[in-house]
Amino acid sequence: xxxxxxxxxxxxxxxxxxxxxxxxxxxxxxxxxxxxxxxxxxxxxxxxxxxxxxxxxxxxxxxxxxxxxxxxxxxxxxxxxxxxxxxxxxxxxxxxxxxxxxxxxxxxxxxxxxxxxxxxxxxxxxxxxxxxxxxxxxxxxxxxxxxxxxxxxxxxxxxxxxxxxxxxxxxxxxxxxxxxxxxxxxxxxxxxxxxxxxxxxxxxxxxxxxxxxxxxxxxxxxxxxxxx
Numbered sequence: 001x002x003x004x005x006x007x008x009x010x011x012x013x014x015x016x017x018x019x020x021x022x023x024x025x026x027x028x029x030x031x032x033x034x035x036x037x038x039x040x041x042x043x044x045x046x047x048x049x050x051x052x053x054x055x056x057x058x059x060x061x062x063x064x065x066x067x068x069x070x071x072x073x074x075x076x077x078x079x080x081x082x083x084x085x086x087x088x089x090x091x092x093x094x095x096x097x098x099x100x101x102x103x104x105x106x107x108x109x110x111x112x113x114x115x116x117x118x119x120x121x122x123x124x125x126x127x128x129x130x131x132x133x134x135x136x137x138x139x140x141x142x143x144x145x146x147x148x149x150x151x152x153x154x155x156x157x158x159x160x161x162x163x164x165x166x167x168x169x170x171x172x173x174x175x176x177x178x179x180x181x182x183x184x185x186x187x188x189x190x191x192x193x194x195x196x197x198x199x200x201x202x203x204x205x206x207x208x209x210x211x212x213x214x215x216x217x218x219x220x221x222x223x224x225x226x227x228x
Contacts, residue, residue: 054187071221121167153206166190
């Protein structure tokens with residue numbers, strides 16, 4: 001229990017650093033995490049926010065190549081992700097979905113309350129339209145890896161929360177794949193209760209921790225070879 005508590009405390013501390021280091025552009029509403037903040041959370045979260053892909057980049061790239069998906073020229077990555085970010089913000093406007101920019105990566109933070117019923121891994125009908133919009137954008141900008149992360153609060157056992165987070169991540173991944181996003185691009189991981197972004201001592205904090213995130217990482221043509 002001491003090890004678990006220490007781990008959660010370290011992760012929570014990292015999340016607080018990330019929150020403190022997240023700035024919002026007053027004109028565009030764009031959120032970015034500063035390099036200093038990313039450095040501060042690196043020890044707690046490892047590669048979670050820093051570029052690692054579920055399953056490892058080599059295996060993921062092999063799947064991308066096998067599916068015939070191309071990469072982006074290095075000089076064009078920033079502009080490609082800028083445009084995708086604007087489209088995602090426009091398509092999710094008016095929802096509780098947060099679009100966060102991290103260098104050339106994007107992270108969609110989706111509260112579980114708007115896409116899953118309590119203790120359920122079935123995508124709620126009222127959220128499907130928003131997820132349809134996300135899938136449309138991801139399908140249009142197909143030169144990206146997609147990781148889907150599931151998270152829970154600390155209520156319940158570790159094992160149960162781990163399984164629930166995995167099922168929710170897979171449910172969103174399956175939905176995206178069923179709406180035009182290539183399976184080869186998608187990886188999933190459940191983090192259970194180990195990645196809190198708020199306190200689990202209040203209902204508001206627990207609600208914030210119950211979430212699904214979609215991380216979008218550009219595919220460089222150097223990784224897959226040019227497939228224009």
